[in-house]
Amino acid sequence: MQTLDRKDIGSLIKQMREDNHWSQDYLAEQLMVSRQAIVKTEKGLSTPRAELIERAYLAFKSEELVWKYMFVQKDKKELIYLANMMVRHDSRLSRGIIKHVIRESLSKGDLKTAAENVFQVILWDIESRQKTNKRKIAFVISTFKNVEPDPDEFADLLQKLYDISKRANFFDAFINISGAIAGTMKLDDRKKSRLLYQEATAYYFQGNHNKAYRISIKALEIMDHRIYPHSADVFQRHALICSQLDNHHFHHEAIEHYTIAKNMVTPDQAVYSLALAGIARCNYMLEKFEDAKKHWKDLFQKLGKDDLIRVHSLNDMIMMEIKLGDVNEAKRLIRECERLLAIALRKKWKRYNTEALLLERNKQMLTALERDKYITPEISLLLDQLKKSYMRDEFELTRNFIHDKLFSPSTIESLG
DSSP states (O other): TTTTOOOHHHHHHHHHHTTOOOOHHHHHHHHHHHHHHHHHHHHTTSSOHHHHHHHHHHHOOOOOHHHHHHHOOOOOHHHHHHHHOOOOTTTTHHHHHHHHHHHEEEEEETTHHHHHHHHHHHHHHHHHHHHOOHHHHHOOOOOHHOOOOOOHHHHHHHHHHHHHHHHHTOOOHHHHHHHOOOOOOOOOOHHHHHHHHHHOOOHTTTOOOHHHHHHHHHHHHTTOOOOOTTHHHHHHHHHHHTTSSSHHHHHHHHHHHHHHHHHHSTTHHHHHHHEEEEEEEHHHHHHHHHHHHHHHHHHHHHHHHHHHTTHHHHHHHHEEEEHHHHHHHHHHHHHHHHHHHHHHHHHTTTTHHHEEEEEEHOOOOOOOOTTTOOHHHHHHHHHHHHSSSOOOHHHHHHHHHHHHHHHSHHHHHHHH
């Protein structure tokens, strides 16, 4: 295979064209190139570009063409470009191309290119499998520690990794690679604060809220009141992290940062609605129920009746009404939440499972309230699910509600 040259590519394309009884003009039209390009390719006078090979693969359904091209094309950038295009059609072929580039790079001592392409495989792994091999992560880290990457290029790679990790809800690779390497790179304050915000977000979704808080504080310190495109997101995320910490001081800190985030954007931006919902929730957690209701009213007046942002606030409102003992209002809100979750399921909303779990919690707490029975196998399972999630605040809230009901003065008195 390694002795192949561009004439072999040309002969194969010519053979497949003739087998299909296609003229050179017709093939040129299918591949969106000139007839002259087809003539030169078939005669082996030039090595085709990656775009032509991808289109020829689609036209002829020929894996052989891609495998041969791998050994003919010496330009790694063209092969990497082809691999990224081919992943839409055949991930196995794409991985084969990238592995070939990695082997060639290692054989020539080009560790940087090898590591960049292992990084690409990690991205594909997470996107398609929601996991990746620890050895790949270790190789990227060890290589980039010894062969220092360009800071801006590496920041762009980490941005891709973060985006894919967030969609897949798998942050191990991002946390390990970013934590091991990013701190040693010379990034400007804008990129450094954005990266720290992303790390804080990753730890938040992993349930490590204390670590998320410390990193988020660093991001705020680096911004130092300067306004960047991501500034409102940093303040909003910091507030969300604070709201997970079990101390009223942190809820006040959350309100402060939600307010800053809200004031940095216009009412039509998503951060505005999220901040308004966050302020309402924190007031609810502080048992300032009238303030919470006021902010929820402002939020709902702004949102459309089918806006899914309503769902999390509805779950908070249901639990608040249960705590206040208003069973009828809780049932009304449950019906509205169910309606919106049906829409969310059809739209494959990424927060559906989380909010469905909270609605189930609310239903069980309402049933427990009506029956005055707070210890059941279903409630134990629910508490276990909440404890294993990143929603520490919801676990604590539910557990405390059950504890207060079990050990209320009226319950103790009934026990005699």
